[in-house]
Amino acid sequence: MKRIRQPRFAFVTRSEVDHLEDGYRWRKYGQKAVKNSPFPRSYYRCTNSKCTVKKRVERSFEDPSVVITTYEGQHCHHSVGYPRPALNLITPHHQVQDPAFASYFTPSPVTLPLPQQNSLHITQLRPRSHQLGKGTGVDDHQGASSEPALVGQGLLGDIVPPGMRKG
Numbered sequence: 228m229k230r231i232r233q234p235r236f237a238f239v240t241r242s243e244v245d246h247l248e249d250g251y252r253w254r255k256y257g258q259k260a261v262k263n264s265p266f267p268r269s270y271y272r273c274t275n276s277k278c279t280v281k282k283r284v285e286r287s288f289e290d291p292s293v294v295i296t297t298y299e300g301q302h303c304h305h306s307v308g309y310p311r312p313a314l315n316l317i318t319p320h321h322q323v324q325d326p327a328f329a330s331y332f333t334p335s336p337v338t339l340p341l342p343q344q345n346s347l348h349i350t351q352l353r354p355r356s357h358q359l360g361k362g363t364g365v366d367d368h369q370g371a372s373s374e375p376a377l378v379g380q381g382l383l384g385d386i387v388p389p390g391m392r393k394g
Contacts, residue, residue: 233279233300242294245269245284250306253282264288275304
């Protein structure tokens with residue numbers, strides 16, 4: 228019986244590091260030399276035992292500042308929260324007495340530029356087989372981004388509303 232390929236999504240990102248945080252935990256299961264490139268391709272699986280998502284990460288040989296991450300499949304679970312650093316030096320906003328300073332301690336929705344990780348574009352790669360099953364992955368992937376946010380997703384989770392986040 229031939230396995231049906233899951234939809235694939237490629238993210239092209241300008242970054243100095245190969246492993247970009249995407250909110251999920253990954254286990255590396257392989258690495259392979261890429262023809263005509265000095266940079267190897269790494270293979271990862273999601274660490275959730277019920278999840279079948281895989282990703283490939285490789286650096287572009289044409290532009291070494293570009294990392295190409297290709298995801299295959301869709302997660303069947305929420306992303307994991309990262310432990311928050313202790314912020315004992317900052318007073319929580321409910322303890323701020325002067326309203327003029329409250330905005331310094333209350334998160335507000337803003338978009339922060341990330342100088343080392345500039346996303347260039349996203350491409351959906353479709354399997355060659357026309358037997359996709361239930362969905363193509365375009366609408367399914369967008370629906371995943373509207374799930375309620377988990378508590379403890381770090382600073383970005385506090386200041387960027389769920390509707391503004393991508394997957």
